[in-house]
Amino acid sequence: xxxLDDLYREQNVLEEAINVTKHEFESLCRxxxxxxxxxxxxxxxxxxxxxxxxxxKEAETFAKDVVKGLESKGxxxxxxxxxxxxxxxxxxxxxxxxxAELIERNxxxxxxxxxxxxxxxxxxxxxxxxxxxxDQGHWEKAEELGKExxxxxxxxxxPEHPTTLSHMSVMAELYYRQAKLDEAIELQTNVMDGTTKVxxxxxxxxxxxxxxxxxxxxxxxxxxxxxxxxxxxxxxxxSVLGSRHPDTLxxxxxxxxxxxxxxxHGEAEKLHREVLSSRGQTLGVENPQTLQAMTNLAFVLGEQxxxxxxxxIERSGLEIMERVLxxxxxxxxxxxxxxAFTWRNLGENEKAVDSMKECLLRQEQRFGRDHxxxxxxxxxxxEWQSAEIGDKMEVDDADYEDI
Numbered sequence: 001x002x003x004l005d006d007l008y009r010e011q012n013v014l015e016e017a018i019n020v021t022k023h024e025f026e027s028l029c030r031x032x033x034x035x036x037x038x039x040x041x042x043x044x045x046x047x048x049x050x051x052x053x054x055x056x057k058e059a060e061t062f063a064k065d066v067v068k069g070l071e072s073k074g075x076x077x078x079x080x081x082x083x084x085x086x087x088x089x090x091x092x093x094x095x096x097x098x099x100a101e102l103i104e105r106n107x108x109x110x111x112x113x114x115x116x117x118x119x120x121x122x123x124x125x126x127x128x129x130x131x132x133x134x135d136q137g138h139w140e141k142a143e144e145l146g147k148e149x150x151x152x153x154x155x156x157x158x159p160e161h162p163t164t165l166s167h168m169s170v171m172a173e174l175y176y177r178q179a180k181l182d183e184a185i186e187l188q189t190n191v192m193d194g195t196t197k198v199x200x201x202x203x204x205x206x207x208x209x210x211x212x213x214x215x216x217x218x219x220x221x222x223x224x225x226x227x228x229x230x231x232x233x234x235x236x237x238x239s240v241l242g243s244r245h246p247d248t249l250x251x252x253x254x255x256x257x258x259x260x261x262x263x264x265h266g267e268a269e270k271l272h273r274e275v276l277s278s279r280g281q282t283l284g285v286e287n288p289q290t291l292q293a294m295t296n297l298a299f300v301l302g303e304q305x306x307x308x309x310x311x312x313i314e315r316s317g318l319e320i321m322e323r324v325l326x327x328x329x330x331x332x333x334x335x336x337x338x339x340a341f342t343w344r345n346l347g348e349n350e351k352a353v354d355s356m357k358e359c360l361l362r363q364e365q366r367f368g369r370d371h372x373x374x375x376x377x378x379x380x381x382x383e384w385q386s387a388e389i390g391d392k393m394e395v396d397d398a399d400y401e402d403i
Contacts, residue, residue, distance in 0.1 A: 018049050040069040044083060051086075054287040056094050057324070063087040076114050078121065081107050085125060092128075093288070095330040097136045104129040118156065123149055127167050134174045137372070146171045160194045162205065168194075169212060181220040188213045202240045204247055207233055211251045218258055227262075230255045244278045246289065253296060265304045272297040286324050288331070291317055295335050302338070307345045314339040328366040333359055337377065349388060356381045 025042040032039060047062035063086055070080045084107050091100040104125055111122035126149035133142035150171055153164040168191045175184035192213050195206040211233040218226030234255055237248035256271035276293040283290050294317035301310040314335055321332040340355035360381055363374045 014049060014053055018046065018053065021046050021049065034065065035069050035072075040066055043069065044086075047083075047086065047090075051090060051093070054283060054289070056090055056288070060087065060090045060094075063090055076110055081110060081121060081125075085121075085128060088128060088132075092132055092135070094325060095328075096326075097132050101129065101132045101136070104132055117148075117152060123152055123156075126152075127170060130167075130174070131170055134170075134177060139174070139178050142174050143171075146174060159190075160198050162195075162198065165191050165194045165198070165205070165209075169209065172212065172216070176216055176219065179219075181216060185213070185216050185220065188216055202236055204237075204241065207236045207240065207251070208247065210236070211254055215254055215258075218261075223258075223262065227255070227258050230258060244282055246279075246283065249275045249278055249289070249293075253293065256296065256300070260300050260303065265300055268300045269297070269304065272300055286320055288325065291321055291325070291331060295331065295338065298335075298342075299338060302342055302345065305345070307342050311339065311342045311346065314342055328362045333362055333366075333373075336362070344384065349384070353381065353384055353388070356384065 021042060025039060025046060028036060028039040028042060034040075034043075043062045044066045047059045047066065050056075050059035050062065063083060066083045067080065067087060070077060070083065073080055075081075084103050088100040088103040088107070091097070091103070108122065108125045108129060111119060111125055115122055117123075126145055130142050130146035130149060133139075133145065146167070150164070150167050153161070153167050157164050168187055172184045172188040172191060175181070175187065188209065192206070192209040195203065195209045199206050210229060214226050214229035214233060216226075217223075217229060220226075230251065233251045234248070237245065237251045241248050252271050253275045256268045256275065259265070259271065260268035272293065276290065276297050279287065279290040279293050294313050298310040298313040298317070301307075301313070318332065318335045318339060321329060321335055325332050336355060336359045340352045340359060343349075343355060344352035356377060360374065360377045363371065363377055367374055
């Protein structure tokens with residue numbers, strides 16, 4: 001079982017490896033230049049390590065350096081395509097889905113022409129682009145491409161290969177997001193059965209599959225079974241990985257969200273506080289997972305009308321998100337919107353309207369004016385502004401009557 005000390009060691013080892021590799025990279029660049037093959041290889045390793053450490057901006061910088069360094073090999077070179085896909089993954093993790101899509105579509109076109117649909121790199125690109133389409137709400141494109149990739153994975157690798165099961169899970173999530181819960185549950189059940197058979201009951205992938213199945217049951221209003229399965233996932237993750245492992249904390253956060261939706265806010269708050277504390281200690285306060293934990297805790301505090309503490313957490317989280325993730329990252333926009341509602345609940349109507357206006361501006365710039373999130377924000381803002389006008393008219397009428 002992994003202890004908190006083990007996690008600290010893992011985190012420290014990764015950070016130490018990053019520092020050592022950076023020093024070696026800088027030395028190589030001084031002596032041989034940044035376009036030396038060894039320097040390019042080190043830059044690629046650095047990007048991967050920084051990505052795993054949640055340092056997405058630095059990871060992006062090094063990935064771009066590698067892409068530039070491989071220009072001499074041509075756009076169709078396998079190494080170039082691989083690092084471009086990695087850069088797309090970094091964009092995806094930053095919520096920059098359109099940037100990720102642009103790269104993935106370009107790489108997929110090259111892979112289909114150069115290597116064919118059966119090539120492993122082509123299939124990896126298809127799987128990545130499926131997730132990117134899904135995150136943008138392009139359901140038809142995601143489903144068509146995802147099914148094509150899944151058929152090929154099953155044909156080449158078999159239905160129980162870990163790669164096939166991983167993509168099946170992506171497809172189950174796609175159905176889940178479209179509220180096609182019967183399809184999602186059926187497919188995720190197959191993933192669960194497959195990972196259990198191939199990897200065992202206590203493999204991390206099996207535990208993740210169990211957690212995903214639990215949330216699908218819960219979404220389908222099979223609440224009791226959903227919570228029971230999620231509790232099993234938490235227990236299994238704690239037993240295998242330790243109580244402070246990132247995967248364990250992810251299952252705990254999902255369980256906390258379930259409690260919150262059931263109105264058990266006290267239990268939800270307790271778990272969210274534990275997740276936030278542990279992620280802050282093991283991953284750092286600027287890690288995207290820690291920032292998500294801040295958002296979750298602030299939300300459940302708001303549900304209990306603990307608005308002062310919620311606003312403190314949201315303001316702190318927003319400042320970090322704008323700096324680390326960017327002002328238009330989906331998580332940043334969610335927090336900005338949540339803060340606007342918190343201001344309104346505190347009676348700070350001017351701050352609420354200003355925050356919601358800023359949220360609307362950023363959403364329009366990012367998604368366009370016809371996006372569902374933009375329309376929802378616009379409707380909220382118009383409602384608040386109408387209420388303000390109504391309140392002002394009542395005050396003016398009252399003043400007139402007093403004269």
